[in-house]
Amino acid sequence: MPQRRIRLAQGRVVDPSQGVDQVADLVIEGNRVLGLDAPAAAEEEVVDVSGKVVVPGLVDLYAELREPGYEEDETIATGVEAALAGGFTSLAAAPNTQPPVDTQAAVEFLQHQAARAGGARVWPVACASRGAAGEELAEIGQLVQAGAMAFSDADRPIRDPGLMRRVFQYCGMFQRPVFSFPEVPELAQGVMHEGTVSMILGLKAIPAAAEVVAVSRDVTLAEATGGRLHLTHISTAGAIEVLRRAKARGVQVTASITPFHLALTDEALRSFDSRFKIRPPLRSREDVEACLQAVADGTIDAICSGHSPRCEEKKVQDLDLAPFGAVSLETTLAAVITYLIRPGHLDWLTAVERLSTAPARILGIPAGTLTPGSPADVTIIDPEVRWVVRPEQFRSRSRSCPFAGQKLWGQVAGVLVDGQWKLKRLE
Amino acid sequence: MAQASSQLSALELPSVSWRRRHLLGLEELSAEEIRTVLEVASRFAQVPATAPLPELLQGKTVVNLFFEDSTRTRTSFALAVRRLGGEVIDFQASASSLSKGETILDTARTIEAMGVDAVVIRHRTPGAPHLLAQNLQASVINAGDGPHEHPTQALLDMLTILQHRGSLEGLTVALVGDIAHSRTARSNIWGLTRLGAHVILCGPATLVSRRWEALGVEVSYSLDDILPRCDVLNLLRIQFERQQSRPFPSVREYAHLYAMNRQRLEQAKPNVLIMAPGPINRGVEITADVADGSHSVILKQVTNGVAVRMAVLWLCLCVAQQDGQP
Numbered sequence: 001m002p003q004r005r006i007r008l009a010q011g012r013v014v015d016p017s018q019g020v021d022q023v024a025d026l027v028i029e030g031n032r033v034l035g036l037d038a039p040a041a042a043e044e045e046v047v048d049v050s051g052k053v054v055v056p057g058l059v060d061l062y063a064e065l066r067e068p069g070y071e072e073d074e075t076i077a078t079g080v081e082a083a084l085a086g087g088f089t090s091l092a093a094a095p096n097t098q099p100p101v102d103t104q105a106a107v108e109f110l111q112h113q114a115a116r117a118g119g120a121r122v123w124p125v126a127c128a129s130r131g132a133a134g135e136e137l138a139e140i141g142q143l144v145q146a147g148a149m150a151f152s153d154a155d156r157p158i159r160d161p162g163l164m165r166r167v168f169q170y171c172g173m174f175q176r177p178v179f180s181f182p183e184v185p186e187l188a189q190g191v192m193h194e195g196t197v198s199m200i201l202g203l204k205a206i207p208a209a210a211e212v213v214a215v216s217r218d219v220t221l222a223e224a225t226g227g228r229l230h231l232t233h234i235s236t237a238g239a240i241e242v243l244r245r246a247k248a249r250g251v252q253v254t255a256s257i258t259p260f261h262l263a264l265t266d267e268a269l270r271s272f273d274s275r276f277k278i279r280p281p282l283r284s285r286e287d288v289e290a291c292l293q294a295v296a297d298g299t300i301d302a303i304c305s306g307h308s309p310r311c312e313e314k315k316v317q318d319l320d321l322a323p324f325g326a327v328s329l330e331t332t333l334a335a336v337i338t339y340l341i342r343p344g345h346l347d348w349l350t351a352v353e354r355l356s357t358a359p360a361r362i363l364g365i366p367a368g369t370l371t372p373g374s375p376a377d378v379t380i381i382d383p384e385v386r387w388v389v390r391p392e393q394f395r396s397r398s399r400s401c402p403f404a405g406q407k408l409w410g411q412v413a414g415v416l417v418d419g420q421w422k423l424k425r426l427e
Numbered sequence: 428m429a430q431a432s433s434q435l436s437a438l439e440l441p442s443v444s445w446r447r448r449h450l451l452g453l454e455e456l457s458a459e460e461i462r463t464v465l466e467v468a469s470r471f472a473q474v475p476a477t478a479p480l481p482e483l484l485q486g487k488t489v490v491n492l493f494f495e496d497s498t499r500t501r502t503s504f505a506l507a508v509r510r511l512g513g514e515v516i517d518f519q520a521s522a523s524s525l526s527k528g529e530t531i532l533d534t535a536r537t538i539e540a541m542g543v544d545a546v547v548i549r550h551r552t553p554g555a556p557h558l559l560a561q562n563l564q565a566s567v568i569n570a571g572d573g574p575h576e577h578p579t580q581a582l583l584d585m586l587t588i589l590q591h592r593g594s595l596e597g598l599t600v601a602l603v604g605d606i607a608h609s610r611t612a613r614s615n616i617w618g619l620t621r622l623g624a625h626v627i628l629c630g631p632a633t634l635v636s637r638r639w640e641a642l643g644v645e646v647s648y649s650l651d652d653i654l655p656r657c658d659v660l661n662l663l664r665i666q667f668e669r670q671q672s673r674p675f676p677s678v679r680e681y682a683h684l685y686a687m688n689r690q691r692l693e694q695a696k697p698n699v700l701i702m703a704p705g706p707i708n709r710g711v712e713i714t715a716d717v718a719d720g721s722h723s724v725i726l727k728q729v730t731n732g733v734a735v736r737m738a739v740l741w742l743c744l745c746v747a748q749q750d751g752q753p
Contacts, residue, residue, distance in 0.1 A: 196638050200454070202553045202574030202613060272554025317530050318552035320573075 003030035005041050006419070011049035011380065015056055016353035017369035026054050028376040031419035035372040047426055049380055052413055055352045056368050057089025057120075057377030059359035061179070061256050062232045063307040063329060064154070065122075067113065069098025073325075074309040074397045076110065080119030082329040082396040084422050086305070087412040089377035090121040090360070090367050091329075092179075095132065096154035102127035102138045107146035121377070121417060123149045123363055125179055128167045134158045137170055144174045149363050150230070152179035155279065155308070155324075159185060161217060168227030177228040177254075177362065182214035182239065183280065191319045193266040193281040201269060203319060206281050212238035219246040219253055230362050231255040234300055235280040237290035244299050254362050255299070258306030258328060259335035260402050262291055268402065274315050274322035275400050278308070282402075292345050295354060302359040303351075305332040309398030327401045330394050335403060337383055337410035380414035380426065387411060438474055438481060441466055445746040449560045449567045450739050452576035453617040461582070461618055464738050468586050472734035482512025483741050487544045490516045492535065493570070494550040499705060499729065500570050500580070504547050507736035516543070535559045545744055548572075566743045574608045574669065580704055581614030583735040585622065587728050588659055591700055596623035599656050603685060604663035604712055607634045607674075611704045612663055616644055627653050630663075630685060633674035650685050654694045661702040662687050662712040678711055688714040692722065700724055 008026040013036060015021075020036070027038040060083065066074035074082075076093075083091050093110060095101035101110060107124045114122035126148035127138045140151060151171050157180065158164045164180075171178050187210035192198050194205030215231060219242055222229035234240065234255045246253050260278055265285050268276040276282060283291075294300040308325035315322050336355060340346045346354070356379075360368025367377055389406050391399040415423040443463050453461065474480060489508045491501050501517065508515040518538060535546060545566040548556045553575035560567040571577040588595060600619050606612045606628050619626050620643060627645040628635050640646050647653045654660075665681065675681045687701060701713070701722040709715050718725060 196641065199636050199638050200613070202572075202576070202608075202610060272557045316532065318550065318555045318558060320552040 002041070002043070005029050005034070005044035006416070007040070007044050007046045008049045008054055008378070008380065009046055011052045011054035013054045013370065014348045014352045015370040016349050016357040017056070018371060019349070020370075021349050026370060026378065028378070028416065028419050031376050033370050033372055033374050033376050049413070049426065051382070051384070053348065053381040053383055055379050055381065056356045056370050057379045057415065057417065058087045058333060058355045059363065059365070059367050060088045060091040060307070060329070060332070061230070061302055061304040061359045061362060062094055063091045063305055064094045064096060064309065066309060067097060068109070072311045072313070072397075076113040076122070077117035077119070078395060078397045079307070079329070080114055080117045080122060082394060083120035084415050085395045085412065086329040086331070087333045087379040087381065087415060088120050088305070088329060089379065089415060089417045090123060090365060092123045092125050092150060092363055094154040095125050095127045095152065096156065100127050100132045101125070102130055102132065102143070104142050104146040107143060107148055111147060119422065123365060125150045125152050125154070127151070128153050128171070128178060129158060129163060132156045134160060134163060136163070137166060140170055141174065144176060148176070149365065150177045150179045152181070152232070155181050157181050157183050157185065157214060161221065164218065165221050165225060168221055168225040168229070172225065172227045177230045177364070178222070179230045179232050180214070180218045181233055182211050182218060182231050184210050184213045187213065190281070191277055192269045193283045195266055195284050197266045197269060203269065208236040208238050208283065208287065211236045211280055212242060215239040215242045219243070219251055222253055223249070223251045226252070228252040229254070232304065233258065233280050233306060235261045235283050235287060235291065237287050240290050240294045240299055243294070247299065254301040254358075256302035256304040256359070257291055257295060257300050258304060259332050259339065260306065260326065260328070262288060262295065263335055263339040264402055272319060274317060274319055275326065275402050275404060277319055277322055277324055278306075278326045278402065279324035292340070295340070296345055296350070301354070302362060303332065303336060303354045304359065305329045309396055310400060311398050312400065315400040325400065327391065327394060327396045327398050329396060331389055331401060331403045331408060333381065333412065334387070334408035334410045338408045342409060376416055376419035378416040379412060381410055382413040383410045385409070385411040438470060440470055443467060443742070443746060445742040448743055448747045450578050450743055451556050451560060451567065451569045453578045453581055453614045454576065456617070456621070458621045461585070461621055464582055464735070464742065465586055465589060467742065468582065468731070468735045468738035469589065471737045472586065472590070472731055476730070480510050483745055484508060484511040484513030487513040487744055488516065488542065489513055489545045489547060489740065490518050490538055490543045492518045492538065492546050492548045494531065494548070494555070495571070497549055497570070499732070500549065503729070503732040504570065504736050507733050507740060510733065511737055511741065513740070531555055532558060532562055535563055539563050539565050545740065568739060568743065571610050574610050574613070576614045577610035578614050579732070579735050579739055580611045581618045582739070583728055583731040584611070584615055584661060584702060584704070585618050586731045586735055587702065587724050588700065590727070591724065592658065595619060597625070598658045599625045599627065600659040600661065601627040601629050601653055601657045602661050602663060603629045603650060603687070605634045605665050606630050606663070607636065608666040608669040609663045615661065616642075620644065627657070629653055631675050631681070650691065651694065654691060655696070657699060658696060659700045659702060660687060660695070661704070662707070663704065664706065664708055665711055682711055686710070686712060686714060687717050689716050692717055692720070702728060704728070
């Protein structure tokens with residue numbers, strides 16, 4: 001019996017893995033990509049996507065799903081629903097739940113809940129240290145068998161350089177990358193970026209050095225051990241310099257950045273609004289310029305959502321008490337279109353590379369491509385729709401978003417995961 | 428406004444224009460607005476403490492919402508309200524439902540629902556008064572938000588200088604000590620520079636940022652170097668309670684480098700004014716003989732505090748409302 005066929009007709013197909021950016025029919029057969037402009041079959045679903053952009057499903061390298069333990073912020077079901085709404089077909093789930101993801105059972109719970117929810121694909125990131133306590137190695141070998149794709153203590157960076165070195169050595173055995181949130185906790189005792197704005201506001205501040213020192217340490221240890229390092233959140237010009245030199249030496253290091261750190265600066269904190277209290281903090285204009293340059297030239301490999309939902313009860317407080325965090329899955333793509341593509345910092349091919357192809361490569365998953373035979377994870381984008389960010393309409397359970405109230409360009413018109421329609425706003 | 432001033436017999440208040448219901452900081456005030464407050468305050472200051480004042484705040488209720496301990500500022504605001512015939516309620520935040528997990532906003536809304544005209548707030552976090560101002564109908568007066576601003580303190584400092592020097596234009600004023608954690612310093616920087624004074628920030632490098640220089644302020648690490656040039660020395664208290672780790676090796680070393688003592692006083696201008704926002708750590712920023720000496724105007728500052736707060740309350744609660752009406 002022939003498999004079901006879908007023809008996405010006459011869209012602008014952008015696939016960095018093949019260097020393709022052209023108007024074509026993308027044909028899907030069963031759960032696989034058949035190819036571009038395949039001859040018509042007797043029975044196929046033809047969907048007119050002219051005027052739309054057809055890309056390999058977006059892949060997120062950092063999203064917190066908060067379940068188990070913090071279901072008031074997000075659940076796995078609402079998180080993967082939000083991911084789909086934002087055009088993500090795959091996401092790497094950060095392990096900072098309660099209890100944290102440091103056992104086979106926890107990895108499997110995540111996979112089961114994600115399968116039940118039936119949204120985007122969820123790829124577990126497991127703790128590098130037991131309980132993310134930063135004291136001893138987690139059972140990394142067993143976690144790999146359970147399906148962990150990468151190892152990280154997420155937003156609790158490992159302080160002890162000796163342990164970090166062993167993490168690199170040990171993860172290397174299993175060809176798994178170490179995801180590091182680069183921040184020296186002792187330097188990061190604040191609520192915003194240290195600069196003129198924090199000086200004027202009198203807010204406790206986090207210097208850029210908190211990130212630069214951590215990146216320098218991690219890069220040095222990755223180089224010394226031959227380990228693979230991915231820096232999940234880059235935000236400073238100084239870190240980019242270290243990264244650039246490390247890459248030139250051939251160190252196995254990659255990095256991602258959130259759209260917030262490409263679109264906003266520490267000036268936002270003048271409102272004293274805790275929506276803008278995110279981690280790493282919003283940096284200076286000079287840092288943002290350096291980050292834009294680094295995303296364009298590939299020093300920063302990927303753009304991640306950095307989705308870190310925190311419920312209103314926690315967020316609507318003064319800046320000292322409000323936790324760091326922002327909802328991001330449903331605005332990441334539109335922010336990239338609005339702040340990177342439309343002003344000319346990135347072309348579509350490079351933007352999709354940063355949002356899909358590169359993150360898939362970093363995570364080591366079969367995604368980020370529309371080559372024949374690859375899994376049919378596809379995102380269809382209407383780039384000409386302009387919409388106002390209204391967090392109360394988010395699928396995510398939390399509402400605190402730095403882009404709230406802003407007008408962004410670009411809407412997700414359709415999402416296919418494994419050849420199945422998960423979201424369809426098309427005729 | 429004309430009405431408001433004509434009611435007064437013992438007190439001549441100037442005809443003023445004022446549109447702000449809240450006083451959150453001096454950064455957002457124009458030179459003209461700062462002059463207005465100082466002008467009104469100087470009239471209040473001329474009335475002896477025992478003489479009666481017109482009941483400008485009659486029928487108004489002001490709540491002192493202090494989330495941080497304070498004696499002098501709270502008392503000063505309370506006295507200002509009472510002297511003008513208003514009602515004042517002291518809300519002891521630490522003993523209330525905040526310890527039961529209520530947020531500052533819930534607390535403020537609850538108090539407002541009881542019917543108050545103004546909230547005088549002190550809080551350890553910068554921006555807390557701004558959060559209230561965005562969410563309440565009442566006037567919000569910032570009585571200190573963490574290290575951010577303390578507008579009435581800077582205004583009373585400026586009033587004190589004006590009384591002794593007549594003008595701020597061209598004066599050199601040094602703010603000495605813990606600039607990083609000082610709301611008094613920040614409010615003084617905005618107010619003094621706006622009225623034409625030259626400001627020097629002086630203290631250890633761990634407590635004074637060079638970034639201030641970009642805003643037209645001089646930064647120095649040596650008190651002895653700048654001393655001979657200063658017309659006013661405002662000696663800020665070391666805020667041990669706000670420091671996350673000690674930013675200088677010892678109190679002894681700090682006093683050695685930055686304490687205002689008799690030897691240093693001899694190097695200063697003969698008519699130098701010695702000020703301190705208090706409470707003072709005697710022997711740390713200032714020695715007892717200097718604090719109590721003839722150059723010291725520390726107690727005058729305290730007296731002026733009441734006058735400044737009367738002026739601010741009258742402007743924000745009475746004049747702003749009249750101006751707001753068509």
